[in-house]
Amino acid sequence: MARLTINGTSRDVEVDPDTPLLWVIREQIGLTGTKYGCGVAACGACTVHIDGVATRSCVLPVSAVEPDQQITTIEGLSPDSSHPVQQAWLALDVPQCGYCQAGMIMAAASLLMQNPNPADEDINAEITNICRCGTYNRVRAAIKLAANGGEATQRG
C-alpha cells in the first residue's frame, strides 16, 4: 500500500513497494499519458515532475516517493492544455507520432521552471529525451517560444 499525491489528489494504491512509479501511474492510477520507452532511465518517455523536478519514473520505486511529494503527470500539467509549453507545442505543431511528447513536454516545463531563458547548451544538456520521429529541432524552437511567452503566433 502506498499513499501518493498525483496531480493534486491524494491516492491510496494497493501495490508492491518495488513497483516503479511509472507502472503505478499507468496501471493503478490509470493515467496513461506517461509512457514506457525503455525502463532503464535512458529515454525520458516516462518523465513526470516530483515537486516540480523532471524525474524518470521508470526506475523510481513507488516506495521512494513520500505521500506529501507532489507528483505531476502530463494530465495534470494544466487542466486545459494551457501551460505555456503545451501552447508553444501547439503553435509549432511539434509532435509527430507523439509517443515521446509527454516526456518531452514535462522535461521542458521543468527546465523552464529552473531556467526561464535557456540557451541552446542548456537545452542540449537538460533535454536528453529520445524522439525517434525526430522532432528535436521543433522541440528546441518550442522551448524558446515558451520561454519568450509564446510570442510567435504562426503555426507551422
Next chain:
Amino acid sequence: MNAIISISRRSFIIGVASTAGGLSLGFNVPFIEPALAEGAVSAPEINAWVVIRPDDTVVIRIARSEMGQGTLTGLAQLVAEELNCDWSKVTTEYPSPAENLARDRVWGNFSTGGSRGIRESHEYVRLGGATAREMLIAAAAAEWGVPASECIARMGMVTHAASDRATFYGQLAAAAARMTPPANVTLKDPKDWTIAGKPLPRLDTADKLNGSQVYGVDLKLPNMLNAAIRACPYFGGKVESFDAAAVAEMPGVRTVVQVDETAVAVVADTWWRAKTALDALPVVWDEGPNRQVSSASIAAMLEEGLGANDAFIGAEQGDAGAAVSAAGRPVTATYAFPYQNHATMEPMNATALYTPGRCEVWVPTQNGEASLAAAAEAAGLPVQQCEVHKIHLGGGFGRRGNFQDYVRQAVSIAKQVPGAPVKLIWSREEDMLHGAYHPTTRCRLTGALDADGNLTALHMRISGQSILAAVRPEGMQGGMDPIVFQGLVLAGTEGTLGYTVDNLLVDHAMRNPPIPPGFWRGVNLNQNAVYMECFMDELAHAAGVDPLAFRRKLMANNPKHLAVLEAVAERIGWDTPPAAGIHRGLAQIMGFGSYVAAAAEVSVTDGQLKIHRIIAATDPGHVVNPAQVERQVEGSFVYGLSACLYGECTVNGGRMEQENFDSYEVVRMADMPAVETITMPSGGFWGGVGEPTIAVAAPAVLNAIFAATGKRIRTLPLKNHDLA
C-alpha cells in the same frame, strides 16, 4: 455487414470520431460504386470516404495508418480540397480492415509503407471528395428545382445565385446520399488548390499534448489481462522447457503459457506483475542452429560475396569489367552498413480477445489488413470471424507493416485465456532482440578515370542480405531482389541513378545471414546513397575535381537529380568558402519516386564531430502539405543520422547484443544540426516524402568529414572511428 455499428464501437473504445447520425458519401476504387449499396440497408450510408453529419461536421475516412508522418492530415486535405468543405469542420476516422474486406476493398490498400500513403492514393481519395461534392450539388439542385450546373459548392455550402438560395452540407447530406454518383468527375488542377498544397497544422496534435492520445500500450478494456513475453533470444532457437510452477504464486499471476514454439508469456492482472514474474521464470532454450553466427562470421560471408561470380545485375551499360581492367589506375573502395533496429518509441504490442468462433485485435499497425490476416491465422478462424481495430502508432518506420509477429503472439496468448482481452506489451529488451533488422550489406566500388578526370567506368558490387527473400519472396524476380538496387537502376519511376556512365555495372551477390531483415525507414536507399555518394566524392578527389563539378558532368541527362543538388549547393554557398573550421559535403539520390539532395556543414575539433547544419532539397512532384514535408525531412534526418553516428546491432553467439537504448544509442537533441528544407515540386509525378531524404543525410556528413579530416569513413557507425 453493418459498417456504422462497427465504426461506432471502435469509436467508443478508442475515442475517435463517431459516425452515429451521419451519412456517408463515397465511391469505389477505382470506379464509382452503385448508389445505395447493401450497407445502406442497415445504415444510412452509401459508402466509403465522406460522412457529413447534420451539424456539418465532415468525417473523412482514412485507410492508411497515421504513425507520425502526417498522412492522416494530408489525405484529409486531398479529400476536403475536392469536397469544397469547411476545413475547420473536418475530422477523421479509420475504417476497419474487416469492413474493407467485407466491402470489396472499397478503401483500397491499407498498407502504409514505402512512402506510399499519399502518392498511391491521391487520385482515388480526391475522386471520393469530388464525387461527394457533385452529389451534394445534385441534392441541392433537385430540392430547389434548378439545374445543378447553376449551383456552386464552396466552404461546406451549396449556393444558387440566381434564386439567392444557400444551404449547408449538413442539411443536404441525407438527400445527397441517395443521389446517383456521377459517372465522371474532373479533378482540380493542383494550381487551383486552396486546402491541399497548404501548410496546414496537423489534425492530430491537440491530443498529443495532454496525454489523451491513446496508443496501443494504453488500451483499457473491461476485464483486461496483461501479458509480458520472452521469445528465444537465439535466432532460430525455441523453447525447450520452462517451470511455470516457480512463478505461479507470484502476485497477480494468472497463467504462464507457451506461445508457439519460440516464446513464453506470463499473463497477470497488471503488466508490471507479468513482467516481474517473467523475469523470475526459469526457461531453458533450445538454442537452435545459429550459435556460431556472429558479426565477424557475417562480415566474412559478405566479404566473400564481394568477389564472387554469382551476382544479379541491377544496372548495366557498356562493359564496365573491360573498361575497369583497361584503366591504368582504377579507384576502388569497400564500404559496409550494419544491422539497425527500428526502435520505435512505443514497443511492439497488441491486444487480443478470443472467444470461441471470434477473435478481435486492437493494434498499432502500418497494415491493418496484414494484422487481420495474422489474427485469423493465429486464431484458426476464417477472416470473416475476426476484426482488427487500428490504434494510433507510437512510431512505425517499417517495423509494424509486414511483420505481425506481435499480433500472432497476442492471439496465441488470448486463445489460452478465452473470454478475456489480453494486452501484450514487449519490453524494450524484447523489442531490441526481436527486430526486423535493417539488413547488413557490403559494397565494393571500382571506378576508372580517364586522363581528363572523367569517369569512364564504374562497377558497384553489393554483397549482402535481401529483405524480399525473407519477407516477401513473391516479389522476387527470378531469384533477384529488385529492391536491393533502390536508387541505382536505369529505368522506372521509383529511383533511377542520376549519373550517366558509359560503362556501368551494378550487381548484387545475395548473401543471407540467419538474421530476420525488414523494411527500415528508407530501406536500401540508405546504404546505397552512402556507397554511391561517398564513392563519387572519392572519385572526384582522385580526379582532382570539385565534387559538385565532378557530379555535374555526369548528370546532364538527369536534370531533376541535378536540380535538387544545385539547389542545396547554392543554399549552402558551395561556391564561397565556408567559415574557418567548417567543412562541407554533398550528396544526392532518387528514391521512393522523389529526387533528394543534401549539403552538410561540419567541424571536427580534437576528433569531436559537430554537424552544424544540413540543407535538404526534395522534389516530390507534388506537395500536399509543405509543413509536413519539412517535418518529415527533419525527422528522417534524425533517423538517418542515428544510423550514421551510432546505430549498430551486433551479433554474438547467434543473438543480438544490444538490448536497450543504453547500448543502442540514437541521435538526441545535442547531436542535432539545424536543418533547412527546400521543397521544390516540379509537377508531373507523385513521389513520397517520408523516406527518400533520409538517405542523403549520412553521405553528405561523411563527405564533409573527409573534407575536414582527410579521413574516409567507409564503415558505419561513426562511433567506431577515431576522427582525431
